[in-house]
Amino acid sequence: MIETLGWHKDQWLDIDRIFIAANNRGLKFADGIFETILIKENKPILFDEHLKRLEKSSKILNINLKINKLTLRQLINDGIKKLSLKNDQFASVRINYSRGTNKGRTLTIKSTFETNSLDNLWLEFYRIKPNFSPISVFISQTEKRNEYSLISKCKTFSYNQAIQVLQEANEKLFDDSILLNTSGELSCGSTFNLLIKRNNQWITPRKESGCLEGIMVAKALKLKIVKEELIFPEFQVDDTIVAINSLSCKQISQVNDLKFGTKFDPIYFWDLLYN
Numbered sequence: 001m002i003e004t005l006g007w008h009k010d011q012w013l014d015i016d017r018i019f020i021a022a023n024n025r026g027l028k029f030a031d032g033i034f035e036t037i038l039i040k041e042n043k044p045i046l047f048d049e050h051l052k053r054l055e056k057s058s059k060i061l062n063i064n065l066k067i068n069k070l071t072l073r074q075l076i077n078d079g080i081k082k083l084s085l086k087n088d089q090f091a092s093v094r095i096n097y098s099r100g101t102n103k104g105r106t107l108t109i110k111s112t113f114e115t116n117s118l119d120n121l122w123l124e125f126y127r128i129k130p131n132f133s134p135i136s137v138f139i140s141q142t143e144k145r146n147e148y149s150l151i152s153k154c155k156t157f158s159y160n161q162a163i164q165v166l167q168e169a170n171e172k173l174f175d176d177s178i179l180l181n182t183s184g185e186l187s188c189g190s191t192f193n194l195l196i197k198r199n200n201q202w203i204t205p206r207k208e209s210g211c212l213e214g215i216m217v218a219k220a221l222k223l224k225i226v227k228e229e230l231i232f233p234e235f236q237v238d239d240t241i242v243a244i245n246s247l248s249c250k251q252i253s254q255v256n257d258l259k260f261g262t263k264f265d266p267i268y269f270w271d272l273l274y275n
Contacts, residue, residue: 026098030158057154136254147210197240
């Protein structure tokens with residue numbers, strides 16, 4: 001049984017056999033973008049939405065994204081076949097795209113080599129089990145989301161801030177962390193968006209908070225079961241708070257010292273959005 005699989009430069013290979021050059025900007029400067037897509041019933045779910053966000057990120061950051069949509073979809077379908085998943089099994093595919101390979105050590109963007117259309121792309125496939133376990137979170141005291149930054153609007157290779165807040169939370173015996181923006185407004189989690197049910201209404205931090213525009217949140221907004229609001233971290237004991245991304249949906253059982261007693265079915269909610 002294949003648990004992981006990679007694709008790079010027209011080759012299918014083990015993920016640990018994907019080697020990125022030391023002068024690749026994705027490795028050297030975290031200068032790249034990516035998307036992670038759920039594979040359910042042997043199909044990449046919300047593929048078009050993820051690709052649109054990848055394209056949007058590339059335009060914001062001025063990355064010349066050379067991916068043919070049909071070619072990419074075929075590569076993903078081929079990878080799914082190689083995993084030989086049963087219909088009730090899940091997987092994920094991470095689409096990675098670097099700005100390119102650098103000439104020398106300079107940061108200057110014009111220093112990149114001309115490459116073939118797919119040379120800057122690599123794919124990672126993983127068998128997974130979606131995570132629905134409740135978590136406790138700590139409001140980070142060291143890191144803030146910059147609501148004015150273009151980087152905050154894009155899914156980039158740089159996870160330094162997420163790693164820092166996760167370490168901060170773990171040191172205080174919490175599972176994960178959530179972040180405020182520079183104005184003290186609630187923004188997002190380390191690797192997830194936030195949904196809050198309050199007074200029988202689902203709300204989520206507005207885009208202007210500096211949170212990444214999540215695919216699952218976008219689906220909830222489209223279905224009109226959630227609305228965006230300016231939210232400050234003034235939680236109430238009867239709030240239902242959910243950490244959600246494309247691969248998980250978890251109820252937050254505790255924020256700092258405040259514990260919540262509400263009941264929530266994350267699987268039902270997650271399936272509702274994906275169906």
